[in-house]
Amino acid sequence: FIQEETVKRNIIARNEQLQKDIEKEIIEKEKNIKDVKTLKEEYEHIEEEVLKAKTLIATTEDNFHQKIEQTTLEYSQSAENAKIEMASDEKQFGLAQMVHNSLKKELSRLQMEVQSAEIALYTINSK
DSSP states (O other): OHHHHHHHHHHHHHHHHHHHHHHHHHHHHHHHHHHHHHHHHHHHHHHHHHHHHHHHHHHHHHHHHHHHHHHHHHHHHHHHHHHHHHHHOHHHHHHHHHHHHHHHHHHHHHHHHHHHHHHHHHHHHHO
């Protein structure tokens, strides 16, 4: 009879331990599920940021190409005007040269903006 009681207590103790182990595992699984949900939300946020960056780069590139066309046209017009004005008035040529230099600076600035946007996209994509 004592052996039977001991066996019963051992079985009960073992069942209680198994139940505790199962509860721990359930808690761990729930934590893992929360972690996965958090990671998914972070991933979705990163995807949104990547899309925003791509849109910004596309817009910047479009603006850049438009500015190049505009700058090229302005440069051509300025150069033509400068030739005409140089023949008649040396001062006017100086002004046209300043416009030309300003346009070159603007073009350089736009090229740096595009490079910055490309670096930002690379950084975001490398995450």
